[in-house]
Amino acid sequence: MPTTVDTPATAQQSGRSARPDRGAPRARRSVARATHPMWFLAPAFAILLVFFFLPTVFNFVYAFTDWSSFKSQIHPVGLDNFAGLVSDGTLLRALRITIVYAILVAVFQNLFGFLLAVLLERDTAVNRIARVCLLIPVLMSALAVGYIFQALLKPEGSLNGVLGTLLRHDVDYAWLADPTWTIVTVSVIHAWKWMGLSMLIYLAGLKTVPVDLMEAGRTDGASRWRTFWAIRFPLLAPAITFNVATALLGSMNGFDIVQATTGGGPARTTEILNIFIYRTFGQGLFAQATTMSLMLFLAVTIMAFPVIRILRRREEVL
Numbered sequence: 001m002p003t004t005v006d007t008p009a010t011a012q013q014s015g016r017s018a019r020p021d022r023g024a025p026r027a028r029r030s031v032a033r034a035t036h037p038m039w040f041l042a043p044a045f046a047i048l049l050v051f052f053f054l055p056t057v058f059n060f061v062y063a064f065t066d067w068s069s070f071k072s073q074i075h076p077v078g079l080d081n082f083a084g085l086v087s088d089g090t091l092l093r094a095l096r097i098t099i100v101y102a103i104l105v106a107v108f109q110n111l112f113g114f115l116l117a118v119l120l121e122r123d124t125a126v127n128r129i130a131r132v133c134l135l136i137p138v139l140m141s142a143l144a145v146g147y148i149f150q151a152l153l154k155p156e157g158s159l160n161g162v163l164g165t166l167l168r169h170d171v172d173y174a175w176l177a178d179p180t181w182t183i184v185t186v187s188v189i190h191a192w193k194w195m196g197l198s199m200l201i202y203l204a205g206l207k208t209v210p211v212d213l214m215e216a217g218r219t220d221g222a223s224r225w226r227t228f229w230a231i232r233f234p235l236l237a238p239a240i241t242f243n244v245a246t247a248l249l250g251s252m253n254g255f256d257i258v259q260a261t262t263g264g265g266p267a268r269t270t271e272i273l274n275i276f277i278y279r280t281f282g283q284g285l286f287a288q289a290t291t292m293s294l295m296l297f298l299a300v301t302i303m304a305f306p307v308i309r310i311l312r313r314r315e316e317v318l
Helices: 008-018 023-035 038-062 080-087 090-119 125-139 142-152 158-167 182-207 211-219 224-232 234-252 256-261 273-282 286-317
Strands: none
Touching: 038 286, 080 090, 080 286, 090 182, 090 234, 090 273, 090 286, 125 182, 142 158, 142 182, 142 256, 182 234, 182 256, 211 224, 224 234, 234 286, 256 273, 273 286
């Protein structure tokens, strides 16, 4: 029987054929560049540059000028705009109202969303229909939601009519005219609009809890209530972080619901920063409005991001 002797040439050839083709990844990358060139992203980057990055840069620049509709030229004024807004107290008042509004919205939105997620967790036909119905406000225009609630909460509105029927006497409470509770009412409206999104995130978190952990808890004799709060709730930390962060960022940048329901009233008790910026810009004081928008940016950065970092650390601990 003939035998074959591996010469260096044949060994080198067989080794080269045994090794994977190193040129294949390079060829795939060249094909990817040919079929998906990076310049396809140029229109998106151009739109982002013109409508986001440039206005943001000019926002920092015009805050230190005297830009207004009453002057033909723009001159730098340093920190005069900041000093004027702080000295008369209007900026600090609007900032305080914005922070209170953001905290209330974050609490209500996450509370409503979490309770709904727990209530509608089971995959039944009724629960599926209820989930879809609760997501409808998320898809609605915020202005439309505000105007609907403005009509419902009038002294002669439908809510007082229903309460009057149940209590068997006339109810004419002005839900949007009480300086003490209007900020709470508007916060509940904002939370109602977005609670469907929070519910969806919490539902996703509940569905990802491993079944083995639940069975281990029940095997150890833990009750259903104890199993939920000791096992399932801690594992919802990523969902809580996302919902709290989005609620804070969205409410601090809120405008449309407050504008449609109260317009900043009564007695400017719901005049959040964006309402104040809108009014100031409408008066032609462009530099002051730009200064307030810069302060809003700083407030969001100072308030929201530390909260997000604390929640992320909590996720690492859990």
